[in-house]
Amino acid sequence: MPAATLSLALLAGCGAESAPPAAPAAGKASPATDSHGKRRQMEAMRADCMKQKGFKYVPNVPAPLQTISEERRLEISGDYPAMLKYREKHGFGVYFTFAYPDDPEEGIPDPISDPNMELAQSLSKTQYNAWTAADNACYAAAFTTLTGKKASSMDDVYAQADNLYVKTKERRLDGDPRLVELAGDFGDCLKSEGYPVASLKPTAMAFSTGLLFEEERTANMVKRMKSGEAQTVEAVRMPPGEARPHLAKEIKAALDDLECGKDFYAAFRPRDSKLLEETWNGFGRKDGLLPY
Structure with a gap:
């Protein structure tokens, strides 16, 4: 779960689509101008498939992801001033959305925005x-028809994409001599600041400190669900008052992490972001076949 979550967190800010042109006057989407044309096809196929199985499904075509700002693009690419500005407010981007749910900067969709979640509940x-x-069966059938890739469910698609991304970046980046050297210096610095470092591999160092907060938040979510304190959607949405103290600690750690790793990030992030975008777009993300 953490690996997939981190991959998607980066995807929320890179390789995003620009807003589509206005719909044709007749009100029907044109394949030539509708950037979510395949998503519309998928949703129609899912609804028809579900109807045949005796279930209701509401076609859900969200607005295309908006083009990110130049500042956010620089932050993702490892630019130090941009990373510093981002981390001073957002930390690693783990708790910020929950601490300030009305702030639009993170660009992470509200999990209840899909009408089928309310239907399922x-x-x-x-x-x-x-x-x-x-x-799951209907999504998989539609996904295979539109991409040619076999899958058993939406979760299976995410798992396949994330596994391919992880294996590809480990093969290409963990063996790079310069990245290995920079990752070693980065890790030594973090250790001197009192932060645990499980591995000095470049792909591990890229999320070393941030992963601690992601794992903490995931454990908190699971605990609340098991205790019956919250249902699934409410558990994902940590209350702001509970999230803000965590965010303060996260920001401190994110700034320490950046000071130790600024040279590493400048070399690692551009290559990692390119691999991430290429992999997930190969599974239909750019065409809207994945919900986020």
Whole structure:
């Protein structure tokens, strides 16, 4: 879960689509101008498939991701001033969205924005399990038809994409002599500041300190769900008052991390971002076939 989450967190800020042109006068999307044309096809296929299986499904075509700002692009590419400005406010980007849910800068979609989530939550456990099994089969069939890639569910698509990305970057980046040298210096500095370093591999160092906060937030979410304190969506949405003390600690760690790793990030991030974008777009993200 952490690897996939971190991959998607980066994707939320790189390789985003620009806003599509206005729809044709007739009100029907044109394949030549509709950047979400394949997503519309997928949603229509899913709804029809679900209907045939005896279930309701609401076609869901979200607005295309907006083009990121030049400042955010620089931050993702490892530019030190841009990274510093971002981390002073957002830390690693783990708790900020939960601490300040009305701030638009993170660009992470509200998990309840899909009307099918509300529909699913209205079902009994038995109905929900049947609905989910049908939806997984319908999504997989539509995804395979539109991409030619075999999958058993949406989760399987995400797992395949993330596994390919991780294996590719490990093969290409962990063996790079210059990145290995910079990662070693980065790790030694973090250790001197009192932060744990599990591995000095470049791909591990890229998320070394930030992963600590991601794992902490995930553990908190699981704990709240198991205790019955919150349902799934509410558990994902950590209350702002609970998230802000975590964010303060995260910002401090993110700034320490940046000072130790600024040379490493400048060399690593551009190559990593390019691999990330290429991999996930190969699984249909740019065409809207993945919800985020």
